[in-house]
Amino acid sequence: MNCETCHLNELELEPLEIKDVLRCILHTIFFHRTLTLVRPKDVDCDLFEITYVQCGLAELEKEVDEKINQFIAWAEKHPNRKSQVCLSFFDEKNKHPGWFSSKTERVYWEQWFINLHVTSPKGQGKSRGSKAPANTKGQALEETSSRRDALSLLIQEVLFQIINYANEKKDHIPPISDRIFNHEILVPSSSDSVFGWNADVLRRALSSGHSYSLN
Amino acid sequence: MAATASEPPMVEQVITEFFAKSLHIILESRSPYESSRSFTRPSPPSSPLSGSQPRDRWFNLALRDCPAALENFDLWRQSNLEPLVIDIVMLWRDNPNTTCSEGGKIIERWVIQYETSKPGSGSGNGSKNHSRKSRNSPAEDHSLYRSTYKGSTVLFRSLHLVVRLLPAYNLFRELNSSGRIRPLNLSHKISSFVEPFTRAEDAEMKHYAFAPIETLFGRLSLSVSYVPVLEVVAAPEPTTHMSTELILDYVGSPTTDFLRTFNSLPSDGIAPDCAAMTRRHSWSIDPGARPSVSPSPLLHDSPLTRLHPHSTISSGKKKSTGFEDCYPSPPLSPSPSRSPSASYPKNSLFRYESAPVVIPTGRDGGGSGLPPSPSFKGKHQLPSQNYNPTPSPDGNSNVRKDLVRFGEFENNAAMQKVLSFDKYDLGYFHGLKLTRTASKLFITDELDERELAFAWEDRDIIIDQLNRVGISDREGQETNLDAGGSMTRTPAAAIGALVRMLKTAPGLRASRQSIEAPPPVPQESSVQRVMTEEHGDAASSSALLQSKTAADALEELKKYKAIRESILDRAKALPRDDGKMGEKPADGDL
Numbered sequence: 001m002n003c004e005t006c007h008l009n010e011l012e013l014e015p016l017e018i019k020d021v022l023r024c025i026l027h028t029i030f031f032h033r034t035l036t037l038v039r040p041k042d043v044d045c046d047l048f049e050i051t052y053v054q055c056g057l058a059e060l061e062k063e064v065d066e067k068i069n070q071f072i073a074w075a076e077k078h079p080n081r082k083s084q085v086c087l088s089f090f091d092e093k094n095k096h097p098g099w100f101s102s103k104t105e106r107v108y109w110e111q112w113f114i115n116l117h118v119t120s121p122k123g124q125g126k127s128r129g130s131k132a133p134a135n136t137k138g139q140a141l142e143e144t145s146s147r148r149d150a151l152s153l154l155i156q157e158v159l160f161q162i163i164n165y166a167n168e169k170k171d172h173i174p175p176i177s178d179r180i181f182n183h184e185i186l187v188p189s190s191s192d193s194v195f196g197w198n199a200d201v202l203r204r205a206l207s208s209g210h211s212y213s214l215n
Numbered sequence: 216m217a218a219t220a221s222e223p224p225m226v227e228q229v230i231t232e233f234f235a236k237s238l239h240i241i242l243e244s245r246s247p248y249e250s251s252r253s254f255t256r257p258s259p260p261s262s263p264l265s266g267s268q269p270r271d272r273w274f275n276l277a278l279r280d281c282p283a284a285l286e287n288f289d290l291w292r293q294s295n296l297e298p299l300v301i302d303i304v305m306l307w308r309d310n311p312n313t314t315c316s317e318g319g320k321i322i323e324r325w326v327i328q329y330e331t332s333k334p335g336s337g338s339g340n341g342s343k344n345h346s347r348k349s350r351n352s353p354a355e356d357h358s359l360y361r362s363t364y365k366g367s368t369v370l371f372r373s374l375h376l377v378v379r380l381l382p383a384y385n386l387f388r389e390l391n392s393s394g395r396i397r398p399l400n401l402s403h404k405i406s407s408f409v410e411p412f413t414r415a416e417d418a419e420m421k422h423y424a425f426a427p428i429e430t431l432f433g434r435l436s437l438s439v440s441y442v443p444v445l446e447v448v449a450a451p452e453p454t455t456h457m458s459t460e461l462i463l464d465y466v467g468s469p470t471t472d473f474l475r476t477f478n479s480l481p482s483d484g485i486a487p488d489c490a491a492m493t494r495r496h497s498w499s500i501d502p503g504a505r506p507s508v509s510p511s512p513l514l515h516d517s518p519l520t521r522l523h524p525h526s527t528i529s530s531g532k533k534k535s536t537g538f539e540d541c542y543p544s545p546p547l548s549p550s551p552s553r554s555p556s557a558s559y560p561k562n563s564l565f566r567y568e569s570a571p572v573v574i575p576t577g578r579d580g581g582g583s584g585l586p587p588s589p590s591f592k593g594k595h596q597l598p599s600q601n602y603n604p605t606p607s608p609d610g611n612s613n614v615r616k617d618l619v620r621f622g623e624f625e626n627n628a629a630m631q632k633v634l635s636f637d638k639y640d641l642g643y644f645h646g647l648k649l650t651r652t653a654s655k656l657f658i659t660d661e662l663d664e665r666e667l668a669f670a671w672e673d674r675d676i677i678i679d680q681l682n683r684v685g686i687s688d689r690e691g692q693e694t695n696l697d698a699g700g701s702m703t704r705t706p707a708a709a710i711g712a713l714v715r716m717l718k719t720a721p722g723l724r725a726s727r728q729s730i731e732a733p734p735p736v737p738q739e740s741s742v743q744r745v746m747t748e749e750h751g752d753a754a755s756s757s758a759l760l761q762s763k764t765a766a767d768a769l770e771e772l773k774k775y776k777a778i779r780e781s782i783l784d785r786a787k788a789l790p791r792d793d794g795k796m797g798e799k800p801a802d803g804d805l
Contacts, residue, residue, distance in 0.1 A: 032372050035365065039277040040375055051379040053372075156380060160423075163373040167426035170369050175361065176275070 003108045004172050006165045008158050010082070010115035013151060015075055018118065020047045021155060022068045022085060026185065027054045028159055029087055029112050030064075032166035033183075035176045048152040052159065057180070064185070071187040075118045078188075085114040086186040091174055106182075109172050112162075221432040223356040229363050230295045230329050232273045233428070233435050235288050236371055237327045238299065238405070243281040244378040245303045245323070247390040247401050274368045276375065297407040298328040303383055305445070306400040319402060321416070322383050322442045326409060331433040359431055366428040367435070373425060374437065382445045412440070713771040 013021055024045055031040070034055045041056040054061065071085060088111045095105040174181065222230065292299075303323035378384060387401055412420065417440075424438035 035275055035368050037275040053376050166369055167373055170366055176365060
């Protein structure tokens with residue numbers, strides 16, 4: 001089974017926006033790949049004029065939030081870095097039936113790479129602790145607003161990228177079952193390489209298109 | 216409902232449900248809840264499976280109830296070979312400036328189609344489909360069914376998201392949020408043929424097509440043409456920003472003197488930028504919203520006043536707008552001991568103006584049996600007199616052309632609530648048949664017939680609310696009223712009598728009752744509706760005739776008009792002196 005990969009457009013964002021952006025993108029992917037019966041839940045982004053849809057599964061929301069928090073913690077320690085979050089879907093198969101019955105093989109059938117460039121807020125260091133003039137603050141607010149408007153459009157582009165990909169590539173999706181597909185969300189961790197992303201992610205990116213096992 | 220004889224029955228069923236589900240998803244997010252503004256969507260069950268309808272099981276997507284979408288769908292849908300075309304139409308309520316034909320503008324067109332590939336055509340579906348056609352075993356049918364079903368399942372998730380990403384969704388949400396009455400509405404039209412757009416319409420629209428779903432002998436396609444930016448107002452949004460200003464004299468501030476003027480209130484003839492936001496607030500029906508004054512005198516003739524402040528719907532989802540924040544500080548109630556909040560009716564259609572007018576009744580006050588006739592003998596208008604918290608900007612005429620006030624009088628609390636709306640707002644009430652009939656009867660010469668509407672009902676006391684701006688030559692009359700409780704019929708009293716007659720007309724009464732329905736107040740003795748025309752007319756009460764004919768009504772009207780014209784003549788003859796105009800509480804209640 002081939003592993004299809006989708007690299008989403010890079011988004012440049014500030015730390016404050018990570019949660020909103022990642023929630024929106026990850027839940028959109030999950031919504032398109034959770035083919036069990038769902039009752040969709042509309043969610044408004046906090047910072048952007050975007051309404052996206054979640055599957056309405058509390059456990060999934062919790063899992064997503066945990067991974068996002070991990071990523072935020074990493075981004076705080078590694079400012080101004082490009083990074084990736086990878087959402088993978090896989091099947092589990094017994095590796096060697098009869099030999100090690102507990103061993104299973106993960107057969108990845110789809111991976112989504114979310115490319116982010118987390119930047120430091122502009123002017124944050126300069127104005128901190130000082131009383132900036134009102135007009136300067138106003139300008140900063142205006143800049144933030146216009147930047148978010150632009151980012152909002154880019155996020156929507158990414159959402160349409162997901163929609164297009166999810167509909168064009170679907171023959172590889174396993175048959176619909178009564179449970180959501182196996183998945184994992186990989187975020188960079190503090191032990192990662194200088195590239196800013198997990199060695200596993202790098203390895204999988206290089207080996208995409210092939211099944212492999214991890215244990 | 217056979218699509219073609221060739222498709223396996225299972226796939227045919229998928230095709231049928233494909234149309235139904237598409238319609239449901241689209242209209243669920245485009246068809247406003249017409250039935251009730253207070254309708255709230257039921258919260259979804261915690262489990263995706265609980266409460267799901269049989270049709271929800273299709274494509275594993277449980278949707279909210281949307282009766283309009285699927286009502287008789289199976290009956291009117293003739294054939295799966297017909298395309299399903301859903302036009303989402305933006306409508307303007309009572310807007311004569313609507314430039315679009317047929318009363319609306321198509322902002323989205325969804326086309327759901329099952330396209331067959333003719334055997335032997337050799338084109339259309341590619342080799343993949345041709346190879347399928349050679350196989351038709353039950354196992355292959357089932358495989359094809361699963362493939363079609365899975366593809367449709369993914370597609371409907373995408374559709375569910377896309378309908379929320381398009382601009383019309385913001386308009387839909389605006390229309391459903393908070394029950395406000397909007398100048399816009401959304402409608403939809405379902406047909407089985409694609410009516411071509413004009414060249415201009417087509418140029419304006421963007422198109423998006425979902426990846427088609429392949430079937431054995433054809434494919435299912437879904438596409439949308441949409442207007443990328445919804446311009447929903449005729450006039451541009453005001454671009455002048457209101458500067459941030461600290462309001463030191465806000466209500467409740469310990470530094471606020473009860474009798475001082477409010478610097479933060481808009482002054483004469485300025486702050487046109489507030490017009491739009493004022494309009495918006497004038498329809499706020501948040502039950503818990505604190506009362507706020509409507510700076511209505513500033514709203515004359517602005518086209519924005521009838522339109523939502525959002526010029527572009529794409530911004531409608533913002534959690535707050537600048538307009539919300541720059542609203543002027545409300546005026547101070549002159550009688551804090553009689554808070555209006557306790558007796559506010561729950562009518563969700565109205566926002567009650569913040570300035571509660573405290574008017575004691577004859578029974579409640581000094582026992583004179585007269586209403587607290589407002590007088591203009593005072594040379595200075597007391598700022599705390601909230602009959603007119605802001606000076607009228609209109610100069611001599613002092614006519615607030617766009618403002619009609621209705622008051623409710625409650626004997627027990629001696630409280631009067633005033634609410635206001637303008638002529639455009641009246642249009643919104645058209646469906647309620649509010650006061651159109653009455654307004655036509657009470658047209659003043661210089662006003663548009665819709666600009667004033669009167670609804671005046673009194674039982675025991677006529678309350679004079681026409682003292683916002685005085686006319687100096689009426690002092691004698693006012694004094695007379697104050698002092699002796701003259702029963703002389705004033706023009707305003709004539710109006711009252713006339714309305715009283717007219718209210719017995721079935722239509723008017725019915726409409727009024729419909730408006731008053733939410734707060735069930737005993738009509739016999741405690742409710743009065745008072746219309747205020749800021750013309751300077753004074754009013755008092757006298758015994759009202761219980762029954763008159765239409766001829767009598769016409770006679771009354773003629774009398775009124777004659778008197779009114781004489782008043783106008785006198786008003787024009789005398790120079791205006793704002794400083795001399797004022798009102799003084801007649802009862803010492805303040």
